[in-house]
Amino acid sequence: MKKKKKKTWIPFLVILLLIGGGIIFWILNQKQPTTNNDDTKQPNDSSSPYSKEEQEKLGQLDNAQEKLDYFNMDYLDRYLAYQEQNPTLAIEDVITRVNIGLDQPYYTNTKESPYLNQIYLLSNKYLFMPSDYVPDGLEAISSDCARSGMQLVSEARQQFEALCKQAKEDGYTIRAMSSYRSYDYQDNLYQRYVAQDGVEEADTYSARPGFSEHQTGLVVDVDNNKIDYTDFEQTDEFEWMQDHAHEFGFILRYPKGKEDITGYTYEAWHYRYVGEDIATYIHEHDITFDEYYVRFIENKK
Ligand SMILES: [Zn+2]
Numbered sequence: 001m002k003k004k005k006k007k008t009w010i011p012f013l014v015i016l017l018l019i020g021g022g023i024i025f026w027i028l029n030q031k032q033p034t035t036n037n038d039d040t041k042q043p044n045d046s047s048s049p050y051s052k053e054e055q056e057k058l059g060q061l062d063n064a065q066e067k068l069d070y071f072n073m074d075y076l077d078r079y080l081a082y083q084e085q086n087p088t089l090a091i092e093d094v095i096t097r098v099n100i101g102l103d104q105p106y107y108t109n110t111k112e113s114p115y116l117n118q119i120y121l122l123s124n125k126y127l128f129m130p131s132d133y134v135p136d137g138l139e140a141i142s143s144d145c146a147r148s149g150m151q152l153v154s155e156a157r158q159q160f161e162a163l164c165k166q167a168k169e170d171g172y173t174i175r176a177m178s179s180y181r182s183y184d185y186q187d188n189l190y191q192r193y194v195a196q197d198g199v200e201e202a203d204t205y206s207a208r209p210g211f212s213e214h215q216t217g218l219v220v221d222v223d224n225n226k227i228d229y230t231d232f233e234q235t236d237e238f239e240w241m242q243d244h245a246h247e248f249g250f251i252l253r254y255p256k257g258k259e260d261i262t263g264y265t266y267e268a269w270h271y272r273y274v275g276e277d278i279a280t281y282i283h284e285h286d287i288t289f290d291e292y293y294v295r296f297i298e299n300k301k
Pocket of ligand 1: 214219220221269270271
């Protein structure tokens with residue numbers, strides 16, 4: 001009787017051991033794939049999507065990709081080269097300027113500007129508008145606020161007239177002396193300057209056709225109807241614009257001290273409509289529209 005009882009327990013023990021062993025074997029097998037996965041990538045940090053080489057480069061840029069959502073991995077080597085050339089520049093500005101295209105000469109790597117017919121359309125020396133682009137909804141600006149024949153896109157036209165009216169109530173005269181210009185008009189203008197001064201010189205003060213912001217229909221050059229527009233900075237009207245233009249959605253597009261970002265010499269008379277929200281942000285943060293665009297609009301709209 002005793003011998004028989006002992007023998008019935010042995011098979012149960014063997015089965016239990018087999019099941020236990022099986023479970024341990026299964027667990028070890030599950031873990032294995034993750035430990036010897038992808039030897040080509042960094043063995044020290046398996047959670048990073050970047051190669052060891054990329055991680056080193058990103059480290060030199062203070063891992064800006066973690067903080068700046070406009071960081072573009074395609075430009076990694078350009079960021080590093082630009083940082084080397086401009087060691088005092090903040091990382092944020094290195095990323096922003098390379099995204100604009102400023103690490104390369106003007107009019108290189110140009111592409112057609114996206115967002116045609118939007119108030120946040122960007123036009124600069126890297127982004128052009130097609131030769132047949134005429135913005136939708138061009139309207140004549142009231143003769144109270146402009147020379148004859150001046151046109152802007154509807155929303156900008158209304159806001160400019162509101163600005164002009166408010167200025168008048170405050171005792172100032174703001175007049176549009178230039179606004180929308182067609183591709184052909186700019187082409188004639190530019191070719192005339194080139195014939196006069198050569199390409200290199202002409203490029204410093206005139207936009208090439210397709211690259212003029214005036215083609216957007218969102219731009220006015222203003223004067224006070226008394227002195228030449230190039231002296232606008234000397235007028236009380238300029239001071240008024242400094243304080244109020246953003247309230248109507250306009251910005252000074254080519255400010256003093258920002259020439260290396262906008263690509264244009266300072267123009268106290270050239271105002272661009274971008275809408276009140278963008279204009280107020282730019283006014284308060286003292287940045288250019290080019291910077292605003294790569295940080296908040298490009299690849300996000
Ligand atoms: Zn202008």
